[in-house]
Amino acid sequence: MLSEKLELALNEQITFEFYSSYTYLAMAAFCESSDLSGFAxxxxxxxxxxLDHATKLYDYVFQKGGTVILGEIAKPKEKYDSMLDVFETGLNHEREVTKRFYNLADIASEEREHATMSFLRWFIDEQVEEEDNFHSILKKVRRCEGNPAALYLLDDELAARVYTPLNNTNN
Ligand SMILES: [Fe+2]
Ligand SMILES: [Fe+2]
Structure with a gap:
């Protein structure tokens, strides 16, 4: 069973994951409009x-006998100055997500809710990868400044990224 406080915090994180998805879809639209389909x-x-992250949290709340109440998804930022701005915003967004998971883990730990502490471990580990991903592309984008040809090479590289669904029952 989840405490009211933990259930509320997990629910807020579900909505925030949807907001993350929305934010990245808006970034994809910006990249598409900038003729950078690999970045898109x-x-x-x-x-x-x-969306997989949101679903993973959603399933967990029910597994623990709680209820999911979805919140409002804020309008994402749609205009960016440059690809540098996009990746700086993306990295800051992921840092904010990390802070949120640390806060969730703090609540679970204060309540000695070991199952939730263990469940949150996956997200905390995932955030290391998320931040690193954005940071390494940000560094490359920085190197492309004033060099559109280099940016198009990076665009080709990013076109190769493939979506792998998260197996929500086994992960
Ligand atoms: Fe996420
Ligand atoms: Fe993320």
């Missing part, structure tokens, strides 16, 4: 992964 592909895949 990267964000389309990212948006799908965020």
């Amino acid at each position: 592909n990267f964000f389309r895949v990212q948006a799908k992964e965020e």
Whole structure:
């Protein structure tokens, strides 16, 4: 069973994962409009992964006998100055997500809710990868500044990203 506080915090995170998905879909649209379809592909895949995160949390709340109440999804930022701006915003967004999972883990730990602490471990580990992913592409984008040809090479690289569904029952 989940405490009211933990159930509410997990529910808020479900909505935030949808917001993450929405944010990345808006970034995909910006990239598409900028004729960078490889970058757009990267964000389309990212948006799908965020939906998987929401579903993983959703399933867990029910598994623990709780209830899911979905919140409002805020309008995502739609205009960016540059691809550098996109990736700086993306990295900051992932850092914010990490903070949220740390906060969730703090609540679970205070309540000695060991099952939830163990469940949250997956997300905390995943965030290391998420931040690293954005940070490494951000560094590459920085190197492409003032060099559109290099940006198009990076666009080709990002076109290769493939979505792999998360197996929500076994992960
Ligand atoms: Fe996520
Ligand atoms: Fe993420």
